[in-house]
Amino acid sequence: MTASDDSAAAAVPGAAALSELAAAKAHQAAERWPEAVAGFRQALLQQPGSTEALSGLGDSLRDQGSVEEAIGLLEPAVRRHPESASLHYSLGRAYQRAGRLREAIDIYKSVLRLDPRHADALNSVGLFFSTRGDLENGIKLFQRALAARPDFPDALVNMGLNLKILARNEPALLAFKEAARIDPDYARAHWSEAQLQLLLGRFEAGWRGYEWRWRTREESxxxxxxxxxxxxxxxxxxxxxxxxxxxxxxxxxxxxxxxxxxxxxxxxxxxxxxxxxxxxxxxxxxxxxxxxxxxxxxxxxxxxxxxxxxxxxxxxxxxxxxxxxxAGRGGAYLQPDPEKRDRCQARYGSDRLNVGIAWHTTKNEPTAQRRIKLDELLPILQIPGVRFISLQYGDHREAVAKLKAEAGVELLQDPKIDQIQSLDDFAAQAAALDLVIGIDNSAVHMAGALGVPAWVLLPQPPEWRWLLEGEGCVWWPSLRLFRQKTWREWKGPIAEMAKALALHVGQRSR
Missing domain, CATH: 3.40.50 (Rossmann fold)
Known part of the structure; x- marks a missing residue:
């Protein structure tokens, strides 16, 4: 046997290495990360140069939370095996988990140079384009991923979400359904379809699929x-x-x-x-x-x-x-504490229209970005004849002070109200107002439940509860909806609301 024959024999994994590798993959598939890490390490002892074991170890370290250790393993592995698309992809995912997004996208591009039909990398790059707002190129990349791997439910759901943002709802539904057909246990596909069915007002199918939320929210x-x-x-x-x-x-x-x-x-x-x-x-x-x-x-x-x-x-x-x-059911049902409400009204006065405003939420899904920067609301906040009162939870004193310093707009913050501590106080505050203006957050639900008029700025697409069209809200009759026409574009609905508020103030002063 020659030296090259010895080398070739060493490169072929033996039965022990294959057994360790199979066991490690089984642990990885079951999300038993410590066992998977130990198994891949053992496989590497049997076959130190195995790119499959290196990739599996890097992925398992990443998924158990040891991201920096995964990067420390994978960077030299990629240098030793520059031709390995799987190692490059594992490193890209580790960079992504670490928040090193520029490096991740560069690595994914390297994967595609090595293997233009690498479905996982195509899907990952598609997600980068999508979150950057380039939805059409995202769709094209998901389509390429599906051409390389037709039974790829994750790429189907990602494509469906982009189509939903672009208001191509029927093709989006087909994508979600196909993903669920390929993998009947894939909760993300069922959950995505359910939310779109509800958004379209197809309640029977939507509520049935809504039960899949349990599979996407383990805590609940x-x-x-x-x-x-x-x-x-x-x-x-x-x-x-x-x-x-x-x-x-x-x-x-x-x-x-x-x-x-x-x-x-x-x-x-x-x-x-x-x-x-x-x-x-x-x-x-x-x-x-x-x-x-x-x-x-x-x-x-x-x-x-x-x-x-x-x-x-x-x-x-x-x-x-x-x-x-x-029809004729539900709607306003809450009642404020009348004494607390009256005290709020006395503090605010009646010389102007008292309008509460909420602009922030801790929830901000990539496909439905609800929050708005306070200074983006200036066309509304500069309407004369209005006393604006913050209904925003959390500490936003810096943004409020900046608004006054740079635009001369005063936003009253009532020190006696802390909605995080007392929702009863918050309800009294909302009930004391002439109008509530807000985004999709708890403030507008409180207003609706109290029967207080509220105007809501909604993203495109909105969350399912607001349905796809119309100014009215099926849950809260006192609400008026101002909708984005284009994803992430707030100028249109804000201008529309500012015009409506100016008209409202004018009618009140007559």
Missing amino acids: ADRGRLFPQPVWDGGALPDGKLLVWSEQGVGDEIMFASLLPELAATMDCVLECDPRLLPLFARALPKVELVARADPLPARLKAPDIRAQIAAGSLGRWLRPDRASF
Whole structure:
């Protein structure tokens, strides 16, 4: 046997190396990262030059949170194996996880030079184009990924989300459906389809798919398993009570609780809620037993007289199965504390139109960027005859001070109101106003639930609850919707709202 023969033999993995590699891949597929890391390390002891084991080890280190260790492993590996597309791709993903996006995109381009049909790299570059706002090129890259790998559900969903932003909704639905057909357990495909079905007002299909949220939000799914009662199936309960439990943010809690008055008219209900909502719900829902959300789960919620349970977000499936089921139902149901409301009104005065304003949210999905910079609202904030009052949670004093210094616009911040601490105080503040102006956040849900007029600036595409078209809101009749026509372009709806506000002030002063 020659030296070259020895080298060739060494390059062929033996049975032990193949066994270690197979075991490591199984751990990786099951997301058992420590076991996968140990397995790939063992495979590398059996075959030190294995690019497959190096790539697998780098990926597993990254996914268990050891990103810098993954980069430290993969950078020299790429230098030793410059022809390995898989190693380059693993390094790109590690850079991406570390937030080194420029380096990641350069590596992905290297992958595509080595292998122009590398589907994962095409998908990753497509995502970069998409998040940068170049949706059409993103779609083209997803299409190339699918040409290379037709059964690629992630690329289908990514393409569908771009199509949805561009208002090509039927092709987007087809992409989501095809992804779910390829992988029936792929929660992201079902969840994306459900949100689009709801946005299009196709409630029956939308609510059915809405249950896939449990597969995309493990924390909520785990919490649902704490309740011993069976899940309510929408039918009558001959005896005992129905538990409705909280699962989403404050705005969602307020919205879904608007279904409780009609539900409580047909059966006894227990509502678990954010403790800050107890005073509001106690006034609004006198027939409903209220329990504050707590950890560990209160014993009351496990009591035998509670015969069934349901997450608040699942009520729509049974109470709002179609567009017609909204007519004449739901809407404003909260009642502010009258003394607190009157004190707010006294502080603000009545010489001008009192308008609350909210512009920020901690949620800002790439496909539906809700938040707006405060200075972008200047066309609205410069309308004379208006006292603007901040309804924004969090500390925004710097932005408010900058607005006054640079544009001469005063935004009143009421030091007696802290909505994070007291939602009852916040409700009184909102009820004291003539109008609320906001983005898609809890402030407009509070206004709607109180019956306060509110104007809402919505992105394109909006979240499903706002539906695709129209100025009206099926959940809150007191709301008026101002919609983006183009993704990320706020000037149009802001100008439209400024014009409407000037007209409103003019009519009031007559």
